[in-house]
Amino acid sequence: MPEALSTTLLNGELIATHEARISPFDRGFLFADAVYEVVPCSNGQPLRMDAHLARLAASLDALGLSNPYSTARWRELLCGLIEANGGGNLGVYLQVTRGTSIGRDFLPPPALEPTVFGFAWRLVPPTPEQLTRGLAGVTLEDIRWLRCDIKSTALLAAVMLRRQAAERGGGEAILVRDEHLAEGSSSAVFVVKNGLIATPPASCKRLPSITRQVVGDVLTALDLPLEEREIATNELTGMNEIWIASATREACAITRLDGRPVGDGCPGPVWHRVYREFQILKQRECGA
Numbered sequence: 001m002p003e004a005l006s007t008t009l010l011n012g013e014l015i016a017t018h019e020a021r022i023s024p025f026d027r028g029f030l031f032a033d034a035v036y037e038v039v040p041c042s043n044g045q046p047l048r049m050d051a052h053l054a055r056l057a058a059s060l061d062a063l064g065l066s067n068p069y070s071t072a073r074w075r076e077l078l079c080g081l082i083e084a085n086g087g088g089n090l091g092v093y094l095q096v097t098r099g100t101s102i103g104r105d106f107l108p109p110p111a112l113e114p115t116v117f118g119f120a121w122r123l124v125p126p127t128p129e130q131l132t133r134g135l136a137g138v139t140l141e142d143i144r145w146l147r148c149d150i151k152s153t154a155l156l157a158a159v160m161l162r163r164q165a166a167e168r169g170g171g172e173a174i175l176v177r178d179e180h181l182a183e184g185s186s187s188a189v190f191v192v193k194n195g196l197i198a199t200p201p202a203s204c205k206r207l208p209s210i211t212r213q214v215v216g217d218v219l220t221a222l223d224l225p226l227e228e229r230e231i232a233t234n235e236l237t238g239m240n241e242i243w244i245a246s247a248t249r250e251a252c253a254i255t256r257l258d259g260r261p262v263g264d265g266c267p268g269p270v271w272h273r274v275y276r277e278f279q280i281l282k283q284r285e286c287g288a
């Protein structure tokens with residue numbers, strides 16, 4: 001992972017990254033009692049900022065945490081963080097924890113002051129060689145909880161799964177639950193069979209991915225229909241194309257699954273069109 005850039009957001013202040021400190025009694029540290037967002041930023045402009053802030057608000061709501069800032073204030077802080085780190089193409093991380101209370105009680109005391117933390121890193125676009133090669137995926141049983149719709153910092157299962165995938169040479173874990181595709185360990189998944197594109201519907205088993213919405217808009221612009229349906233695990237082996245989508249990886253072709261080629265083992269024709277149109281959409285929404 002690329003390094004955090006020099007300026008960090010902590011509780012409404014922009015400070016030097018190496019000076020950022022929180023208490024070990026912060027409930028984010030003790031309980032992962034916290035939610036987060038990752039907002040991609042192209043040409044110094046956040047992509048789909050309002051959708052990311054709306055999802056952050058929904059995650060806070062699910063934890064019974066009040067939103068520390070208005071949307072306008074979030075926008076201001078996010079743009080301030082981007083600018084202070086030199087703009088360009090960035091990933092921006094935002095986290096809100098329930099706050100600090102000295103002790104450790106599962107039941108949180110009421111009305112703690114939330115901790116708000118944010119940092120940015122430079123997003124490096126994939127090389128032409130990486131684009132041509134695509135990524136290897138490894139299917140793994142989803143061992144996460146049943147509120148995967150909340151963007152919680154409790155990511156231990158995802159970390160374990162991602163490590164398992166990496167040990168088998170995979171760049172992403174493709175998670176399956178009850179014989180059906182859930183999502184990637186940190187991505188949404190799309191499949192293509194005989195020209196028909198599908199992705200699983202919204203559910204507590206998966207995060208409502210913002211990039212999935214962007215890819216949906218890209219497909220609409222290309223006049224390609226998208227079906228939302230549950231996808232059985234045994235369908236995955238026969239797919240012509242599989243892509244993952246996330247804020248930092250955009251749409252990325254999975255060219256091998258469990259050591260076997262997906263389609264002809266190269267990024268497919270539909271992915272190529274989606275990738276090109278995605279770049280056009282970014283230019284349109286974030287400027288050249």
Ligand code: PLP
Nearest residue numbers: 186187188207209210211246247
């Ligand atoms: N699903 C999971 C579990 C994720 O962690 C992520 C992103 O980190 C996604 C899907 C993709 O979401 P987004 O497109 O908003 O980055």
